[in-house]
Amino acid sequence: MPTQPRLLPPAASVSLLVPPASRQAQVIGEKTGAQRLKTWDIPTTFHCSIIGTCLTNGELRQILLKAGQEDAKTATDHSLHGRGVRLAGQRDQAAKLLNKALDKRHEAAIKRIPRQADEAALRCIWRESFDRGDIAGPYWALMSHPATPPALVRDIFGEVHMLSHLVGSASRLDIARLTQLEKELGIERDKTARQEMRLKAAAEERIALQQRLRQMEERAVNAEALAAHAQRPRSEDIALPGRADTEDTRAGLLARRLKETEDRYGALQRELEQLQDLSHSILRENETLEAIIAAEDGHGAKHVIPQQSGPVLYVGGRRNLFDHLRACAENRNVDLLLHDGGMEDSTTLLPALVGQAATILFPVDHISHAAVGLVKRLCREQGKSYLPLRSAGLASFLAAISGAGGAYGRL
Structure with a gap:
């Protein structure tokens, strides 16, 4: 460039x-x-x-x-x-x-x-x-x-000179913001690496469970065959009445173990799907951060995106990040409303704030259950959309307002 x-x-x-x-x-x-x-x-x-x-x-x-x-x-x-x-x-x-x-x-x-x-x-x-x-x-x-004329020369020289002061001041702010984003990106990359390790371990465990499941199915089939064979009237069965009971007991035990294995396999499958969804969400946030850092590093200026359909309300999160959230929203032409979910701000303000907002965001890891329930009820009553964020960090917020956070929910 x-x-x-x-x-x-x-x-x-x-x-x-x-x-x-x-x-x-x-x-x-x-x-x-x-x-x-x-x-x-x-x-x-x-x-x-x-x-x-x-x-x-x-x-x-x-x-x-x-x-x-x-x-x-x-x-x-x-x-x-x-x-x-x-x-x-x-x-x-x-x-x-x-x-x-x-x-x-x-x-x-x-x-x-x-x-x-x-x-x-x-x-x-x-x-x-x-x-x-x-x-x-x-x-x-x-x-x-x-x-x-000399008068115009002096005027345009003065304007260019003063503009250089403004550019220098803006550059310092951009460098500070870029440094913060790079730190956030490093943290998210570490989280992604750990998440990939967990996914790999879960995949290996899934393969092992599938192998064990096939073995249990084979043993269950054999047990059913033995049970059917044991039900046939044979002379030795008359002589040994306890043998059929033993086979029935063994078949029942194998059936229970098979059921337990299937239940555990289903639970692991659901956990794996949740981990995959979480990994995809983190990867989308990383891609958003990398795109923002690449754009600011290449141009050294604000990149304003078109304003959304209305104000965005952010409920919950950490108050020490509110200034950063406002700066990120202002940099992307987003009208941001903030409420800490009831820690210091009164929850009586939420109905009016939800009424003003077009979209409501809240981090699931830093908000009370009561506040989440109130937000969802207000959104349902007023017909507003909401989006649960993965975390209260800047990365999740940036991904949401930059269009990388997924579809908004509505109840």
Whole structure:
């Protein structure tokens, strides 16, 4: 995935970075006309923001390599940025390569701006581009446009500069959230590994029980044959009346053992199905977490999903996770209502909350039976759907609001 253009590193003050209007007008006025401004025609104050916003590190590295700087292959991003800023103020072949790369990368934005546009038209183009998040191309196109007035140059520079502050702050929050998700994913992976071991053991036990069941069936068939044979009137039976009773007793014992084995086999079969359902639920939650981490690691920004049909009510769970639940819901455009199931919040609030919500969630491992019964009754009375969650962790909640938690229930 191509690296997104970086924004200008925050500085102490925009007003201190922008040169006086008279000097800026003099520099830009020298190049007004048909020619677009080169980087060395633009005041050096703006070189840092142009290089940081309008070129990626990969593109800048290629330019420096073409300029003969072989050590650019291993240079850090900060070192690349500094070299690019210095290169922008030169008038040599390397600076021409830099200008060519900027014009080629942002050719579409340059063509959209008329050469004879006045200040009002240029300002309108910048505002529309900024509002839709298209920063890099219009920024270079306007900074290098021969008709851009100094006042507009200062304004767009200031907006890009302040935007870099916001991006830095958001990045720190994203890193913290990503770290928390990675921890959750590690815990869920450990649970999955243990669950797979239990499933494997249960499968082996099931095979062993099937073998024992076949042996018991064979013995039961033999016992029935012996019992039928024992019922035939024979002379030795007359002589030995206790022999038939012995065979009948043995057949009854074998039948009881067979019944017990079948019952245990059925119980193990049901337990295995429950474990398989639990394993599938954990795997779905892991897939959801991995998709979220991959998306945030690749884009470094919020990924908002379309809002569901109405608010989601979360009943029960751990109160120390409520802030995380709110953050996850807000990040996915979900209107979340919270109630701790009666620990501190009054249960008299539940009817009104259920009435507001379109869907009700509750973790089965961290809610009282009384609260579950009340929630189900209210959902049944008001015709609302509910979804029991496997646990009170963030993983189960994320899987539910991301569509990986399965179908909602209704009683």
